[in-house]
Amino acid sequence: TCPVVPDSSVRVWDLTVKDCLHQVQTAIKDLSCIAVDPSHRRLLCGGIGKAIHVYNLEGLPAGAPEEFGVLLRPTTTQHPLLTMKFALPMGLLAVQGADRVVEVWRVLGRADAKRRLRRLQKRPLENERKRKKKKRQTDETPGAEQPSAENGGLAEAEEAAADAGDAGGEAEEQGEEVIGAAAEFVYLHSFRTEFQARSLDWLPEGGLVVSTHGNTLERWRVYNDPEKPPTRFSTINALGHRSLVRACAQSHDDLLMATVSEDCVLVWNVRRAALSCSFPEAKDGTCVQFLPGNRHLVLGTKSGSLEIYSLSTAALVQSVQGHQGEVHGLSLRPEARGVVSAGADNRVVVWSYGIAVDPETSAKRITLVEHLSAELSDAALAVEVSEDARRLAVALQDTTIRVFFADTLKFSMSLYGHKLPVNGLSISSDGEFLVSAGMDKNLKIWGLVFGECKRSLFAHDQPVTAVRFCRGTHYFFSTSMDGTVKYWDADTYQLIQILRSHIQGILCLSVNSDASLIVTAGHDRSVRAFYRTDEQIFANEQREQDIEKAGDAEVA
Numbered sequence: 001t002c003p004v005v006p007d008s009s010v011r012v013w014d015l016t017v018k019d020c021l022h023q024v025q026t027a028i029k030d031l032s033c034i035a036v037d038p039s040h041r042r043l044l045c046g047g048i049g050k051a052i053h054v055y056n057l058e059g060l061p062a063g064a065p066e067e068f069g070v071l072l073r074p075t076t077t078q079h080p081l082l083t084m085k086f087a088l089p090m091g092l093l094a095v096q097g098a099d100r101v102v103e104v105w106r107v108l109g110r111a112d113a114k115r116r117l118r119r120l121q122k123r124p125l126e127n128e129r130k131r132k133k134k135k136r137q138t139d140e141t142p143g144a145e146q147p148s149a150e151n152g153g154l155a156e157a158e159e160a161a162a163d164a165g166d167a168g169g170e171a172e173e174q175g176e177e178v179i180g181a182a183a184e185f186v187y188l189h190s191f192r193t194e195f196q197a198r199s200l201d202w203l204p205e206g207g208l209v210v211s212t213h214g215n216t217l218e219r220w221r222v223y224n225d226p227e228k229p230p231t232r233f234s235t236i237n238a239l240g241h242r243s244l245v246r247a248c249a250q251s252h253d254d255l256l257m258a259t260v261s262e263d264c265v266l267v268w269n270v271r272r273a274a275l276s277c278s279f280p281e282a283k284d285g286t287c288v289q290f291l292p293g294n295r296h297l298v299l300g301t302k303s304g305s306l307e308i309y310s311l312s313t314a315a316l317v318q319s320v321q322g323h324q325g326e327v328h329g330l331s332l333r334p335e336a337r338g339v340v341s342a343g344a345d346n347r348v349v350v351w352s353y354g355i356a357v358d359p360e361t362s363a364k365r366i367t368l369v370e371h372l373s374a375e376l377s378d379a380a381l382a383v384e385v386s387e388d389a390r391r392l393a394v395a396l397q398d399t400t401i402r403v404f405f406a407d408t409l410k411f412s413m414s415l416y417g418h419k420l421p422v423n424g425l426s427i428s429s430d431g432e433f434l435v436s437a438g439m440d441k442n443l444k445i446w447g448l449v450f451g452e453c454k455r456s457l458f459a460h461d462q463p464v465t466a467v468r469f470c471r472g473t474h475y476f477f478s479t480s481m482d483g484t485v486k487y488w489d490a491d492t493y494q495l496i497q498i499l500r501s502h503i504q505g506i507l508c509l510s511v512n513s514d515a516s517l518i519v520t521a522g523h524d525r526s527v528r529a530f531y532r533t534d535e536q537i538f539a540n541e542q543r544e545q546d547i548e549k550a551g552d553a554e555v556a
Contacts, residue, residue: 008027008031008047009024009025010023010024010026010031010034010045011024012060021061024065027053028046028049028053029049030048030080031046032048032081032082033046033047033080033082034046035085035086036057037086037107040057040060041057042054042057043055043065044084044093046080048078048080050072050074050075051070051072051073052070052071052084052095053067053070054070054185055067055068069181071185073095077097079098080097080098081098082096082098082197082199083095083199083200084096085201085202086107090202090206090222091106091224092104092106092188093107093185096197098196100192100195101191101197102190102192102193102200102210104189105185105186105187106187107185108183108185116183116186117180120183188224188226189226189230191232193212194212194216195213195214195216196214197210198213203219208230215243216235217235219233219236220232240526240527241259241264241525242263243262243263244262244522244523245260245522246261246262246286247259247260247286247287247507248260248508248510248519248520248521249288251294252290252292253294254512254513254514254517256270256276256290258288258290259527260285260286260288261285262283262284264280264282264283265278265309266279267311270517273529278314281316282309284301284302284303286301286326287328289332291339291366292336294311295310295311295312296309296311296366300327300328300330301326302327304321304323304324304345305320305321305322305323306319306321306330308368317366318356318366318367320351320368322341322351322370323341323343323344323345324345325345326344327343328379329384331383337353338352339368340383342380343379343380344379346379346380347374347380348376348404348409349370349372350370350372351369351370352371353367354366354367354368374404377396379396379397380397381396381397381421382423383425386406389406390407391404391405391431391448392404392405392406395421395422399418399438400416400418401414401418401434401436401446402415403448415434415444417453418439418444420439421438421439422438422439423437423438423464423465424437424465424509426468426469428469428473429469429471429473432448432449432474433490434447434448435469435490437459437464437467437478438463439464440463441459441461441462441463441480442458442464443457443478444456445493459478460481461480462481462482463480463481465522466478466507467479467509468511469511471511471513471514474489474491475487475488477509477511477518478509479507479520481506483501483502483506485509494539495539496539496542497537497542498546501520501528502520502524502526504523504524506522506523507523508520515532516531517529517530517532
């Protein structure tokens with residue numbers, strides 16, 4: 001094996017004895033990618049820039065890798081090299097950097113490389129002979145002095161000697177064993193993907209599949225012929241988001257789910273795990289909620305507007321400018337009274353439902369009417385309304401949590417304790433507990449009667465992004481930028497279960513009405529659903545398993 005280390009060196013290890021055999025110090029800036037050909041004869045190393053250094057591995061394990069040559073990529077950018085993949089049946093090499101360009105190289109065998117090397121060595125001599133011949137033809141113009149027989153014979157002798165020298169050089173080349181990297185690797189062509197390439201791999205039938213940062217898969221036909229450029233065969237881009245998922249919500253009947261990203265809003269059928277409808281015109285969404293009846297959803301945007309979309313027509317019904325800054329949070333008022341929004345303009349607004357009439361078509365449509373508003377001391381990051389409609393909690397940028405009376409927005413109490421701003425809030429269905437998720441990696445459980453902090457839990461290894469109670473219980477879930485979902489008991493303050501599925505940070509969390517399904521999404525652009533099973537969970541056993549896994553990770 002040949003691992004890459006940050007000191008721009010490559011080390012060769014023997015896995016049987018678990019020892020380093022050789023260490024090669026390369027001249028590559030920020031070495032980021034290596035590849036070994038299928039025959040284990042060549043090692044390719046690349047980093048920032050257009051140079052790919054090739055090393056000879058034929059001397060292993062006794063001898064260290066030797067410098068074999070340098071390949072120059074046909075690029076003018078300084079993007080780092082990310083992936084190099086060999087295709088053994090086709091004799092091709094795919095090279096991908098941190099941009100949209102993928103290069104295809106031909107890998108020649110020993111005999112073909114020798115023939116190519118002879119052609120490369122003969123090319124300067126042929127060019128020189130052509131130049132001399134053209135010069136003689138120019139000198140033999142009418143009226144010009146004709147060369148004597150002696151001079152002509154001398155020129156013919158020089159040409160014969162040059163030809164003899166070429167023949168001797170070819171014979172000498174035939175006995176040589178060492179061939180340069182430029183003779184073994186020949187650049188064929190390159191192609192551009194629709195989005196920035198993330199990784200690539202060869203298919204068994206010879207095609208090339210490329211995954212992009214646009215959350216798409218592109219399949220290309222690649223030919224071992226410079227006259228046939230690569231062609232895109234197909235693209236998988238029908239489902240999923242192209243950017244990170246900022247928010248998610250489930251309908252009141254637990255049949256639909258909405259996910260929000262910068263470029264669109266997608267509505268999914270939960271039972272069939274299929275896309276129900278999409279809203280490509282819904283741009284820059286930050287938070288979302290289904291309205292009562294499950295026929296509309298309201299979207300908070302970066303521009304401060306609240307947009308209502310119809311699920312039946314997949315069209316915008318009404319847009320209301322609710323804030324002067326980004327809308328950070330939405331919460332539904334109980335008994336279908338309206339919604340509450342909190343924004344970066346230091347305001348929290350209580351909205352009621354209304355009916356608007358289109359002046360052109362006289363059609364009636366749902367709208368939002370401002371009912372109450374309150375000025376805050378800092379930007380609001382999250383908002384939550386209790387199910388009994390008595391309390392309204394708002395998390396501020398100054399790390400505090402303000403609790404108001406929901407009917408009048410009269411100030412009730414302030415909750416202090418977090419060292420960094422709070423990302424999420426959740427109130428239990430009986431109104432007894434409030435849980436806050438902070439950027440300081442802590443979860444705090446508050447009592448809403450007197451405002452005391454009942455317990456502070458160091459919950460995650462990274463900032464906590466969302467928290468949500470299970471309805472009718474004191475159990476709650478939390479998500480974090482460390483990619484984990486944790487299941488807690490607010491009565492005993494114990495961790496019940498840890499769910500590990502995301503490969504990057506989680507930004508949003510949604511729990512259905514009976515807590516049988518939770519949905520998470522985040523930076524990895526994936527939407528993951530976790531279903532509750534009939535298997536019993538014991539907190540002590542779960543804790544022992546986590547300790548064992550942590551110990552195994554440290555040993556590894």
